[in-house]
Every structure is written in C-alpha cells, then in structure tokens.
Amino acid sequence: MVIPLPFREIAPGAVHVPGWLSLDQQRHLVQACREWAKGPVPIRHTVLPGGGVMSVRTVCVGWHWQPYRYTRLAHDVNGRRVAEFPAWLKELGRRALADAYGKEMPYDPDTALINFYDGQARMGMHQDKDERADAPVVSLSVGDACLFRFGNTETRGKPYTDVRLESGDLFVFGGPSRLAYHGVPKVYPGTGDPATGLAAGRLNLTMRVTGLG
Ligand SMILES: O=C(O)CCC(=O)C(=O)O
C-alpha cells in the first residue's frame, strides 16, 4: 500500500518528500553508515583527477565510485572490495520511489554513495552521470539541514530551485530530471537532532542503479 505523504514536485520527475524517514529509521541509517565508514573501505575525502579534494567525506556500498567511474575494488583507497549492498536498503529504496512517485515500480539499486558533511563542507553543481542506467536516484538525508540546489539538465547555472533538506527528508530525481545539475552550497550547523545518533554534521545517502554487471 502506498501511503500518500505531502510532497513537492521541484521539476518533472524530481520530488521532495519532507520527513519521510522516522526517527528510528534515521537512527538505523546512522548506525549502518557508521559501520560502513569503518571499512572494508574506510570513509575518505575523494581526490579529483585534477588534484582537488572534495570537502565531503564519502563511503560507498555495492560499487565504489571514484571520479568518474564505478569499480568493485576501491583502487584509490585501499584496493579492497566495498561492502555488499544490503537487501534492506534495496527495499527502502523501493518504498522511497513508490512514495515519491505515488506508484509501485521496479527498482534495483546496486550502489549507494554516503556523504558526510561537516559544517564547512559543500558540493558543487554536478550531474550524476557515471551510471549506465536511467533509473532514478533516491536521496536520504539525516542530521543538519542543508541548502540543496536543484537545477536543469543544460547548465550549472540558473534556472534552479533551492530546497532546504532537513533530517529525514527524501528527494528523488528521475525521468526528465535524472541528469539535472544539483549541489549543496550550504549546510546549517547545529540544526540536526542528536537523537538520530549524529551529534553534528549531515549525512546524505544516494542510491543508484549503475547498469554495470
Ligand atoms: O548531499 C546531497 O544532498 C547530494 C549528494 C550528491 O549529489 C551526490 O552524492 O552525488
């Protein structure tokens, strides 16, 4: 059964569902991310090909992402295989999609990127385009709120819509918005509820379908 929730369509195929995760689910997610952050491939600041270093710290499950491809082994960290993509996360992804789009649909995410933002961390405008499948991206946020900028598929600039993502919020982008530029220009320190298990900072988990075998 799909329970209708208040949601907002930001662009065609891009939906924001505030407060989608319960506090218990947020706690569970924080715990899981804390374990993944320890290994087998520890959380790290991703180094870009030009030598720049991302301000967020990232850990992956299912497939490892490094700019700009997915591999099973984390060649840029410690060469180990990332943790398996768990069945419960797949199920959560399916429910997220059903609630955001208001209908059940097949969804088989095989990678998740978990980003941790401290108060200074940001993410520049980019497209999620290293996947070889056009299935939607499901994004879950826990901890401090942020300014999430959701733009268009053509340029990094305007037009875009600024959305405040709070702890527990779901954001899905697929269909005509799948390759829209998006980014996180700001995190609001001290806005998260420590009851999630995250005393400070922001956690974002995005699920994707890589289309890789
Ligand atoms: O932190 C967010 O809300 C977005 C993260 C993101 O765009 C990404 O991991 O590709």
Ligand SMILES: [Fe+2]
């Ligand atoms: Fe992204």
